[in-house]
Amino acid sequence: MGDIQMGGTPVKVALAQVSPRFLDTPATLDKACSHIAEAAQNGADIIAFPETYLSAFPIWCAFAAPIRNHDYFCRFAASSVLLDGPELRKLAEAARAAGIWVSMGFNERSAASVGCIWNSNVIFNRKGELVNHRRKLVPTFFEKLVWANGDGAGLEVVDGDIGRVGMLICGENTNPLARYALMSQGEQLHLSSYPPVWPTRDPSEPTNYDLAEAIRIRSAAVAFEGKCFNAVVAGVVDSTTRAAIADGIPGGGELLDACDQGISLVIGPRGTTMASSTPGDETLLYCDIDLGECVEPKQFHDLVGGYNRFDIFQFHVDRRPRPPATFTDAAGSPLAQRQVITVAGDSQSGATHDDSQSGEERRD
Numbered sequence: 001m002g003d004i005q006m007g008g009t010p011v012k013v014a015l016a017q018v019s020p021r022f023l024d025t026p027a028t029l030d031k032a033c034s035h036i037a038e039a040a041q042n043g044a045d046i047i048a049f050p051e052t053y054l055s056a057f058p059i060w061c062a063f064a065a066p067i068r069n070h071d072y073f074c075r076f077a078a079s080s081v082l083l084d085g086p087e088l089r090k091l092a093e094a095a096r097a098a099g100i101w102v103s104m105g106f107n108e109r110s111a112a113s114v115g116c117i118w119n120s121n122v123i124f125n126r127k128g129e130l131v132n133h134r135r136k137l138v139p140t141f142f143e144k145l146v147w148a149n150g151d152g153a154g155l156e157v158v159d160g161d162i163g164r165v166g167m168l169i170c171g172e173n174t175n176p177l178a179r180y181a182l183m184s185q186g187e188q189l190h191l192s193s194y195p196p197v198w199p200t201r202d203p204s205e206p207t208n209y210d211l212a213e214a215i216r217i218r219s220a221a222v223a224f225e226g227k228c229f230n231a232v233v234a235g236v237v238d239s240t241t242r243a244a245i246a247d248g249i250p251g252g253g254e255l256l257d258a259c260d261q262g263i264s265l266v267i268g269p270r271g272t273t274m275a276s277s278t279p280g281d282e283t284l285l286y287c288d289i290d291l292g293e294c295v296e297p298k299q300f301h302d303l304v305g306g307y308n309r310f311d312i313f314q315f316h317v318d319r320r321p322r323p324p325a326t327f328t329d330a331a332g333s334p335l336a337q338r339q340v341i342t343v344a345g346d347s348q349s350g351a352t353h354d355d356s357q358s359g360e361e362r363r364d
Helices: 025-041 070-079 086-098 141-145 170-174 176-183 211-226 239-248 252-258
Strands: 010-017 046-048 101-109 117-124 130-135 158-160 163-169 189-194 229-234 265-267 273-276 283-290
Touching (some): 010 025, 025 046, 025 283, 086 101, 086 117, 101 163, 130 158, 130 163, 163 170, 163 176, 170 176, 170 189, 170 211, 176 211, 211 229, 211 265, 229 283, 239 252, 273 283
Parallel strands (some): 010 046, 189 229
Antiparallel strands (some): 101 117, 265 273
């Protein structure tokens, strides 16, 4: 890991609070590439997209019993993409052409299974190089009906000209251990992604989950505890999503209409809001940040420095990938790994999970 940036050069963040084309991966990808180009033209250094923007959040799991959502799951699996597939290569090329960092949430299909799907996120740098790939550690509540558990392989902060960047997906931002794992690597810019809605009860009930308020609470906590900037992006419900839910679930459209949508924010290292969106609006939210503002607050609470007791607390993170099987030859030696995948150009290195039968390899 390189020297930590002490500030001086502003970083312009763009948050793509936008909707996908529901389970239409090619159309959603085209829309994403358009937003990437627009953000770059407006001077953004990085653009972040919502949780599983490619190309749907499985909201039907909250509205329909498992015995009634098989068709959605099959369509969901068909729209999911492989890490080394053409979809992410196109995304990498868009990042490289625009000269901008890109963080993208997507539904990742396994090469070892037609039904294993991960809630994943990738980060590309300005050259279109894949610098981080991670899978949500634990799907939350009804999400367990569609997503598999991830691993710790991508729980890493990456260095770049925009500082040290880390990323957590939705409910992971409530996990203090996941947050601390990134904090302990000198994180300066934290990325948080969320869905458009996340009901826990009938939306008419007063105890239904208030997604926007929950985002505000945990986003401020992440920034204040880590003394970092937190760029938070939520999705939007559009007509394609509503139509698909209304067509397949009796009363589903009305339930979706009644759900409060999420909010996008930029929170500074003192826990104060620097920019915020209007929930439900399609927008690119921009904010200029200065990494130098992360320094002074460390005088007060440096949880990875003077404000901790490492003689009392110890913390270990296992970053090993978890392949479905490990194969050995007759002598008991592991078989050779498949070649590491690169996403944007033959000569570029990248981060990858390899879920082939010969094992799994990772490089960040």
